[in-house]
Amino acid sequence: MIDASGVRKSFDHGKVVALDGVDLQVAAGDFVAITGPSGCGKSTLLHLLAALDRVDAGRIVVDGRDLDELHSRDEYRRNEVGLVFQLHNLLAHLDARRNVEIAMVGTHRRRADMQRHADELLHDVGLAGREHRHPTELSGGERQRIAIARALANEPPLLLADEPTGSLDTEAVDRVLGLFHRIRAERRLTIVMVTHDQGVADHSDRIVHMRDGKVVDQGLGVVQR
Amino acid sequence: MSFFGLIVHNVRARWLRSFLTALAVAIGVATVATLGVVTHSLRNTAAAVLQTGKADFTVAQGGVADVLNSVIDENQLARLRGYPGVRSVVGALITTTKLNTDNPLFIEIGIQPDKLAPFGVRVVDGRAFAPRAPNEVLLGWRAADNLGKRTGDTLAVDGKNYRIVGIFRTGQALGDAGVMLPLVTLQANQRQAGQVTLAFVQVDQGTPLGPLRQTIHRQQPTLTTVRLASEFGRVDRNFQLITAVDHGATYLALVIGAVIVTNTMLLSFFERTREFGLLRAVGWKKRRVMMLVIGEALIISLFGAALGVALAFGVTTLLEHLPQLTGYLHPEYEAGTFWRALYVAVGIGFLGALYPALRAALLQPLRALRYE
Numbered sequence: 001m002i003d004a005s006g007v008r009k010s011f012d013h014g015k016v017v018a019l020d021g022v023d024l025q026v027a028a029g030d031f032v033a034i035t036g037p038s039g040c041g042k043s044t045l046l047h048l049l050a051a052l053d054r055v056d057a058g059r060i061v062v063d064g065r066d067l068d069e070l071h072s073r074d075e076y077r078r079n080e081v082g083l084v085f086q087l088h089n090l091l092a093h094l095d096a097r098r099n100v101e102i103a104m105v106g107t108h109r110r111r112a113d114m115q116r117h118a119d120e121l122l123h124d125v126g127l128a129g130r131e132h133r134h135p136t137e138l139s140g141g142e143r144q145r146i147a148i149a150r151a152l153a154n155e156p157p158l159l160l161a162d163e164p165t166g167s168l169d170t171e172a173v174d175r176v177l178g179l180f181h182r183i184r185a186e187r188r189l190t191i192v193m194v195t196h197d198q199g200v201a202d203h204s205d206r207i208v209h210m211r212d213g214k215v216v217d218q219g220l221g222v223v224q225r
Numbered sequence: 226m227s228f229f230g231l232i233v234h235n236v237r238a239r240w241l242r243s244f245l246t247a248l249a250v251a252i253g254v255a256t257v258a259t260l261g262v263v264t265h266s267l268r269n270t271a272a273a274v275l276q277t278g279k280a281d282f283t284v285a286q287g288g289v290a291d292v293l294n295s296v297i298d299e300n301q302l303a304r305l306r307g308y309p310g311v312r313s314v315v316g317a318l319i320t321t322t323k324l325n326t327d328n329p330l331f332i333e334i335g336i337q338p339d340k341l342a343p344f345g346v347r348v349v350d351g352r353a354f355a356p357r358a359p360n361e362v363l364l365g366w367r368a369a370d371n372l373g374k375r376t377g378d379t380l381a382v383d384g385k386n387y388r389i390v391g392i393f394r395t396g397q398a399l400g401d402a403g404v405m406l407p408l409v410t411l412q413a414n415q416r417q418a419g420q421v422t423l424a425f426v427q428v429d430q431g432t433p434l435g436p437l438r439q440t441i442h443r444q445q446p447t448l449t450t451v452r453l454a455s456e457f458g459r460v461d462r463n464f465q466l467i468t469a470v471d472h473g474a475t476y477l478a479l480v481i482g483a484v485i486v487t488n489t490m491l492l493s494f495f496e497r498t499r500e501f502g503l504l505r506a507v508g509w510k511k512r513r514v515m516m517l518v519i520g521e522a523l524i525i526s527l528f529g530a531a532l533g534v535a536l537a538f539g540v541t542t543l544l545e546h547l548p549q550l551t552g553y554l555h556p557e558y559e560a561g562t563f564w565r566a567l568y569v570a571v572g573i574g575f576l577g578a579l580y581p582a583l584r585a586a587l588l589q590p591l592r593a594l595r596y597e
Contacts, residue, residue: 047591050506052506052590052591053591072510074505074508074509074510074511075508076508077506077507077508078507078508078509079508083506083507085594089499089503089506089594091500091503093234093235093238093239094234097226098226098231098234101226102226102231102504102507103507103508105226105227105228105231105509105513106228106509106510106513111226111227111230114226115226150507154508
C-alpha cells in the first residue's frame, strides 16, 4: 500500500532537517502507529503521505503511484486518502452533516445522495440524530468523529490521522480508537496514525518509532493483533 | 449540499459582513442608477425644447457649447424653406434671463404670433401678442403658477415691464415655465436682428426625412438637425459633458465599490484562511476555491444591486420634489440604466473578489491549516 524509501525533507532552506532518509512500508489493511518525541518528523511524514507537501529526495509510492508524479494532488487527497487532524478542523458555521458533505462537493454525487451518504457516515460513527448540530454544540470526541466521517466521505482506501486523540479525554480516546478498528474491518482501510502517546499507539497493529527524522524501529513483529 | 447552496449558506452565515458589503455595492449602484436616470430625464426635458411644435426635426447651429448659443440667420432660414418637401419652417429666438433668485434661468422665447399654433403653443387664457408689440407677452402656465401672475398683470423682465396678454401651454416643462414675446421685440432686446436660435421644420407627408437632413448637413455644414433626444449632444456640448460625467461616475463607482469589496473580502480571507486550507486539504481544486470566493462576492453584489436600485428610486423621487428641479426632472426609468447598474454590481463583485480569491486558491494547505 505504502512504500516510502530514502525520504528526505528539510525546512528553512535546509537548516531544519525534518526527515533524513526515512524508509517505511505499510501493507494494505494495516493499522500502523508512528510515534516518537515532538519534532522527530512523524507529522511531516504523514503530510508527505497525504500529498500536502513534497519530498526533497527519495520517493513515496502509494497504491503503485509515485506521489511526486501525480497528475492531480487534489484528486489524490480527495479520493485516495482521508485526513483526520488533531484539532479536527471543522467549519463552525456548518452543521455536522454539511461538515461531512463539504468533502463531497465537486464530486459526481448528487445533492440527495451526498446528504444520504453523510447521514450514513454520521450514523456509522455514532452520531445519528446529531446531523444538524454545529461543532460548538458537540463535545471534543463528537467533533473528532465528525472529522472521521468527513475523512471517509469519498471512501478512500487510506486513512491518515495526525494526533487524532491529542485533544480528547480518555473516554473519547477509547471511542475514537474503537471506531478506527471497526471502520478498518468494515471498509478494509489502511490506517496510518501519528501519535506521541504510547498508550494510543498500543492500539495499532504495528508501532513505528521515529527519532531525529529517522525511523529507528519499523515495529515489525512487535505487536501483531 | 450543492456548491451553490454552500455559497449562499456562507453569505447568510456571515450576514452582517455580507449586508455591510452589499450596502457598499448598493451605494455604488445607486450612484450609477440615479445619475443615469437624472441625466436621461434632464436630456429628455432639455431636448423637449427641440421637439416643440410637432416639428419633424429641428435645426440648430452645430457644435455650440450650449444649444441657446445657436445662431441661425435669415438667409439660412430662407434656404431651409426652399428645400423640396419642406412645408414650413418656424424660427424661434430662445434665451434665458435671471428673473429673480428663485428663477435664475427664466426662458424667453421670441416667435411670430402667427407661428404660435404651428409651434405647438395653445393660448389657454387671454389672447396672443401683436406681431410688433414692444411690451406684450404670453406667460407659460407653469411660470404663471410659480409667479402668481394672471392675464392682465405686469411682468418685469430685464428691467422692462411687460403686460401679460395671455397664458399659454406647450406641453413641455421648460417652455411652459417661460415667457413668449414677439420675435422682433426679443431680437431687438438681444441685439440679434434677423437671427433665431432654432428652426422647427415640418415636411410634407411622405417626404423621407433622412435624405432631407443629409442634404441640409451637406449644403449648410454649419447647421445640424436633431430629431431624437439621443441626438441632443450634437447641438449641445454641455450635454456631452454631462453624459461624460455620468460615464465617469460609473467608472468611479466601479473602482470605489471594487476597492471596498476587495477590502471586505480580504478581511474575510484572513479570517477564513484555515477554512480555505481545509478545503484544499480535503481535495478541493484551486479553481473551485476561487469560484467559492467569487461566487460569494457576486451573490452579495447582486443583493447590493437590488438594494441600490431601490435606493436610486428613493433618491430620484426626492430630487424630483426639490423646488429647484420641480418641472425639469421627470424621472424616466429606462432599462439601459438598470442594466448598467447591474453590470456595475457584477463588475464590483468580480473585480473586488478576484485578488482575495486568487490568494485563497493559491494557499498552501498546510500553511493555511496552521494559520492562527
